[in-house]
Amino acid sequence: MSLYLRRIAVDGFRKFREPMAIEGLTDGLNIVIEPNETGKSTVLEALRAAFFVRHGTKNQLAQSFAPYGEAVGPEIRVSFDADGAPWTVTKRFLRGASIEVTGPQGKAQGEEAEARLHALLGSVRDTSQKGDAGTYGALGLLWVAQADALAVTAPGQIVRDTVRSTLEAEVGSIMGGPAYTRVRTRIDEQFGRYWSPTGQKRGRQNEARERVELAEGAARDAAERLAGLERTFSDLETARARLKVLHREIADDTDAQTRKDLSASLETARAAAQILATRRAEHEAVTAKMRGLEDLVDRHRKAIKERDSAELALGQARARRADVRDGLTTAQQRLVDTRSALGAARTARQEAWGALSTGEELLRASRRRTAVAAARKRHAELVDFERLQDEAKALATTLIAAKTMETIEANERLLAEARALQAAGATRIALSGDAAGILIDGEPMALGERVLTGETRVRLGNAELIIIPPAGAASAEGALSTALERQKSALAELGVASLSAARARNDAARDAASELRTIAARIAAVTPADDSIGLAAGADALKLFLVELVNDADTVPAELPDIALLTMTLEAADTALARAEGAQESAVEALGRIEQEDAPLASAEAGAASTLANASTQIETIEGRPEFPTLAADVARAREQTAEAAVRLEQASRDATAHDPAAITRKIETIDARTKAAGEARTKLEMEVARLEGTIESEGGKGLADREAGAREEAEAARAALQRITEEADTLKLLRDTLDEARDETSAKFVGPVAKRAKRHIERLLPGCDLSFSEDLTLEAVVRGGISEGCGDLSRGTQEQLAVLTRIAFADMLLEQGRPVSLILDDPLVYADDARLDLMVEILSEAAERMQVILLTCRDRTFRHVAANRISLSSIILKDRLNASAA
Secondary structure, eight states, X not given: OBEEEEEEEEESBTTBOSOEEEOOOOSXXXXXXXXXXXXXXXXXHHHHHHHHSOTTOOSHHHHTTSOTTOOOOXXXXXXXXXXXEEEEEEEEOSTTOEEEEEETTEEEEHHHHHHHHHHHHTOOOOOOSSOOGGGGTHHHHHEEOTTGGGSOOOOOHHHXXXXXXXXXXXXXXXXXXXXXXXXXXXXXXXXXXXXXXXXXXXXXXXXXXXXXXXXXXXXXXXXXXXXXXXXXXXXXHHHHHHHHHHHHHHHOOHHHHHHHHHHHHHHHHHHHHHHHHHHHHHHHHHHHHHHHHHHHHHHHHHHHHHHHHHHHHXXXXXXHHHHHHHHHHHHHHHHHHHHHHHHHHHHHHHHHHHHHHHHHHHHHHHHHHHHHHHHHXXXXXXXXXXXXXXXXXXXXXXXXXXXXXXXXXXXXXXXXXXXXXXXXXXXXXXXXSOOTTEEETTEEOOSEEEEEOSOEEEEETTEEEEEOOOHHHHHHXXXXXXXXXXXXXXXXXXXXXXXXXXXXXXXXHHHHHHHHHHHHHHHHHHSOOBGGGXXXXXXXXXXHHHHHOOOOOOOOOSSOOOHHHHXXXXXXXXXXXXXXXXXXXXXXXXXHHHHHHHHHHHHHHHHHHHHHHHHHHHHHHHHTSTXXXXXXXXXXXXXXXXXHHHHHHHHHHHHHHTSOHHHHHHHHHHHHHHHHHHHHHHHHHHHHHHHHHHHHHHHHTSOXXXXXXXXXXXXXXXHHHHHHXXXXXXXXXHHHHHHHHHHHHHHGGGHHHHHHHHHHHHHHHSTTEEEEEOTTSOEEXXXXXTEEEEGGGSOHHHHHHHHHHHHXXXXXXXXXXXXXXXXXXXXXXXXXXXXXXXXXXXXXXXXXXXXXXXXEESOHHHHTTSOSEEXXXXXXXXXXXXXXXXX
């Protein structure tokens, strides 16, 4: 029975923080080719979590499912076909943990859903913290995580039991006979009463342990109740003694009499306080009335006094204003006369100033023309200096850097050394006389001396002379050639013919640099500033001035005006204007003094008139009031009433201070609190005595001592039973383990069928080899040419390929048993060479005809040519994110 995955959806699972779904998985070969870090291994972990990790667990593995730094509930939804029927499992971890399984029998949730999955997949509940693939059944062997397929490992116990049942049926062994089955079934039944399938204590062992715990707890409880009853008798005597003392304290009436006396004093104090308040109000009312009448008398007196003073001040102010009125008229006429004289002086001064300005403008124009002519002359000199400066700059830029000169001089020294070495090791020949018919290296030889650095052939008629210089001559020639080329290249880059030429160029450049400073000083001398024409210092200012200069079209008269005469005329006008301004200021000051003298008099006159009117109005208002005729008698009577009220207020104050209501109230409250506390304590003690008496009555007749003795005996019996049952459980476990050992010894005979099925695939990879499996069906060794090679001694690539092939063999056997089979390989065949890679791909393609195969890989080139259903994980993630953004 193949298992076909159809759709995988994850949300909030590790790196998939956003929802992601893989759809379109087919029955045959499916390949997911994506780069590293895109989530291929995470998808496989999500599948394992959905099928095999319990939804309610919060162990280390489940905690790792949540994205780092987020407190969410990871959720996985998988749709698949099993035994031709569609199934769906939806599982959520951590926050809001839940599971829902939908299949042919309908929906199931919670533990029922977990049980259905285990029954369908042939798995058991995983109790480990990090996930045990051995409990996953067939899919734990066939869903291979990254790097798990790099070594040949044994299948889990569930797979081994399934395969063994197939092999036992094939060979007809006694291991599958009725006798063994009956014995093993009976032992398993008895074993199951004491142990769980994983070897944990349960059943009768747990019942016996629980009986011991309950019996010991009952014994402790009985002992505690008996001790508690004894403590109750002691507590009852203590409570009765305290209650007796409290009754005696409550019967004492001292506090009651004291409270009665304090209550009477409190009433007296409250009455005195009331009288004090009344007397205070009466005193305030009489005092207010007296103050009102006295204020009215005082205001009438002040109004009369103010009226008399205002009449006197008004007469005096009017007399003084009459004295200054004539002087004010004279000062005003004088100011008018001085203003007229000032206007005439200002007109004369304006005319004189205009004449002087015109004369100065003509003089400035004459001076400007002279200065512009001088500037043009200096500009011509500047042009010559700048030409010399440019030439000097160009020459100064040819200066060769000191480091470059050092390199050239070093090259020159190396060249001299190379020539010396050549001269020391070379061979010299000289030819004199007739050179006809003599050839050297195939060329006619000239007369004179020649230096030979390499093998040279000299033809003398029919004879040939071979000259071989010393071996060092060739190397000296090579060194000289290298030095020449280096020096030639360096000189060519500088554009000079020799070292002496470079030195000469440097000297000329240094002289030019010195000349530049002299030229700059001369340029500064011919470009001074000239304030008369607004010219700043510097060559640029002079050039800009001449560029912006506009030819003066105005003509200057032949005779310039007499500036001195015009200046004297302006000074005389200024003097006359100053005298006129002084006269006007004197007239203004005189008028101001008279006005200042008249202003307070006018203000005093107006103020006195206003004060007189206000005082008269106030007197009329006060005298018009109805109480004014009897005002003096009313004031005397009010003063007498105020004195009487003050006497009564003082008496009430003395009476009120004799009794303090607040202090009396505090004393009464203290007595009440003490009485209340005594009553509450009596009630509590009465309740405590009643409770203790009830406890003694209810517990005293229950025979607690007998119960305690019986519970102790029951605990001892339970411990004896636990020891007996533990011995029985250990005996059954030993018997079962012995049977398992015997079965393992016998099962070694049945690894042949496993090797036969596996060899069918491995023969294609390693022709002519035999296989050796261990008792737990682990491929231990490969025999080639009579030599056994342990799997651990094989190369990593061969181990990986054997691991994949043995899994395919086990998958075929499980498929024959009708088990749900699906093969998933994460990053497979990473160490395979090209030839074996093609063979393994071919074997996987053939296996995909019998079961669903899913390959998760990052190597596009390796599987590019394979015919399969290809799924792009990155495009799925991008599509889901776009859909989420659109939503």
